[in-house]
Amino acid sequence: MNTYYLIRNAAVHNHGKYKTYVLMHVGKFNTSSNGDEQLVIQQIPKFWKHGKIPVSKCSEDCPAGFRKVVKRGIPKCCFECVKCSMGEISNSTDGTTTCQGCSEDHWPNDMNQCVPKPIEFLSYKEDTAVLIVSTITALLFVKSSIILGIFILFRDTAVVKANNQNLSFTLLVSIMLSFLCVFLFLGHPTHVTCMFRQTSFGIIFSVAISSILAKTIMVYMAFKATKPGSPWRKFLGVKITNCVVFFCSFLQVLLSIIWLSTSPPFPERNTHLYKDKIIFQCNEGSMLAFSILLGYMGLLAAVSFIVAFLARNLPDSFNEAKNITFSMLVVCSVWVAFIPAYMSVTGKNTVLVEIFAVISSCVGILGCIFFPKCYRILIRPDLNSKCSIASQICDKNIKIKSTFKNLIK
Template sequence: MVLRGTKSKYKTGSNKETTPQPSSKMASAVSSQPSTSHKIKPLKIKLNTVDINEESDSDSGNSQTEFQSALFKKFECILQKALKQTSDHITDKLTREIREIGLRTAELEIRVDDIESQTQHYISEFKNLKEENVLLQSRLEDQENKDKRANLQIRGILESVTDVQAYITTLLQELQPGIPMERLEMDRVPKSQCSISCLPGYRKVPSSSIHPCCHSCVLCSYGEISNITDSENCMKCPDHEWPNENRTRCIPKEVEFLSFTDDTLSLVFITFSLLCFGKTLLVLVIFILYQDTPVVKANNKSLSFVLLVSIMLGFLCVFLFLGRPVDVTCLLRQIYFGILFTIAVSSVLAKTIMVCIAFKATKPNSVWRKWIGVKLPTCIVLACSSVQVIICVSWLSISPPFQELDTHSHQEKIIIQCNEGSVIGFYSVLGYMGILAAVSFIIAFFVRTLPDSFNEAKYITFSMLVFCSVWIAMIPAYLSTKGKYTVAVEIFAILISNNGLLYCIFLTKCFIILCRPELNTKVYLHSQRNI
């Protein structure tokens, strides 16, 4: 029997191996056996021990190989993950660096292009200055030659003569031997030139029929340039450019419009419009706070609110007329202005009609009493405003306003303005507002002496008089101006007419509400009606 776990040592060659050691009982049993079995049994023990050791070694070798392979796979997985992360990080970093290099390269290319363009510009200017310098030197030499009385012009000298100064000196000594040498001025050779060269900005004009080489220099016409010496013709600048002072190159024309920031007139209009908007808002707040008082009720508070809101928005429409005109602002400015002013004038007209109806309804058994209320003035405002809306929609459908560049009114600048598209549509909007204002004025004028509460008809008469006077005076001023001043005339008319409506209709009412509350009573109201 062989026991695992016991160790023994035996030598095989020079190596030592461990084998199991038999116990004492087994040794005694072995000693009692015959000699033949004694020789055979230890041999079996040794063979079994060798087989067991080989099996254990093979098992341990297999497990060790599996462990090594698993460890290698784990290490390979970790290594691949680390390599992937490292490669992604390097790729991102390289991508960012390549992008930054591309941006820097683009910036450098732009700078190089700018430097090249500036260099070409400086080179062209240097060439022009060099040509001008040569021309000036030639003119200076010609002037000096004319001033010197001893300047000689000798023709017929042979081409074989190389030293002209020595030849002329010898010739003069032969003609007059006694002439002193110091009196001979041979510092320059005279030029055989009929006319001087024409500088850039000038053109050549023939001045003699005998000598075709003789010419005069004439400055280029207004709007034309010449950028070379001895130019025979001048070039016309494009519509958006204009010659410089020397008429040697074309420069961009100045652009003109009512700018928000760079124009003092625009700042004045903005300030005045905001102040008027604030005043109108204050009046509206006063009427809302005191809407139950006799002054506000007697003047149809709903119409007063509509009128104040339309006036307030009318002050804000000034901003559509300022700034660089574009198609959208050109489209909105006239439509917005026309509809708002129509609502305001329609409200005034409704007020005027209600004053007339209220006076006639005071008579006994009057049929006008059924017209007193909110429905009639609302219908009047809606009907009058609807007509203006139809006119505006027709205008926009047929020929809407658009942006226009006027390059012909002024030669030195370009006017950016709004073309009204259809002149008939524009004057139809103004004409309809004028008709409403005229009707309101006529009705208010005829009923101005009626015993009305706080004399509303008289105030409406004054407001419509101011409104009509402003717009009648605006038309010739609008037609006689050009550029940004045309827009300024229209803005001025909007501000003045809105202020006329605000002050003439609401100033006295605010004064009574705030400063004379004793007049804001029903007793005073009935006394005014009975006068």
């Protein structure tokens, strides 16, 4: 039956020796209503003894960030409070049985409010690593510029001429531009930086490796051409070096154009990598194209290393082959170590690994090939002569002349 009851409470008033009782209306009970509206109690403390409003449940309300769990076999007013799962909130204290999940770009704040997730990238303002990398890259760029200036200033000396000054200039400019490519990896990712950070470095570094390969081939061919009747003489000249550099670099340019036209890199917000933050990164678009680009550079470095290794025992007049061997050994080691390191890190650390590989490769070439030449040009100018460049040949000629003079005497 639908019934309606008025709930009254007997309030006692003291008047000295006398007490009076007053029935006060404190609530109602209506069976025709639904849910919590059936029982309505006046939430006024003065209506109740000691000012405490009675409750009809044996458990306190769950605080924000918790949900209500009712056990089977006991009244619904008796429950336990369980903390919401990670990524969920509960901002009500009415004993809700479920928690609400935040959107992908939000995260719970103290389990009772969804707040935007912090966005993480290599920022110039917030990351100390960016400042350190920028400073190191700028210093290396300045050093490369100084070395290029030294080679231009001493371009008529024996050291610069003996090692094909045009290829040396091309190699130095490529290394300088490779250092500048590091700045494309830093800062807020955009469509332009994402598209050109990998392709620009791949093309520029391929020019550098192609120049080293051309220098190595010329060293090997020049030694072979010294033998009487050698067929290698017809291949000597500037054209063969230019063809090697152009052809090897053109293949990398072609690969980059295909990559950018089919599945170019783009900036994205990765909300799944971490639950409490968003990684703003560049999606490579096609990992196959990215792998081919890196693999082609590794192939050029490996070929240069093999040719230089074969020419390592040539006379001292062609000592650059030894320097190229060490430089390519450094480059190959860096990029072999890059693969597992790249696959094992996440977030902005991935970009730092790429930057480290770029800087290490360029420093390896700069240190192994050009530092010894700068030492000979600046510190030991007495060795910067045709006789010192071809020391073995000069020593042999001197011995032959002295022996011939002794025989005449």
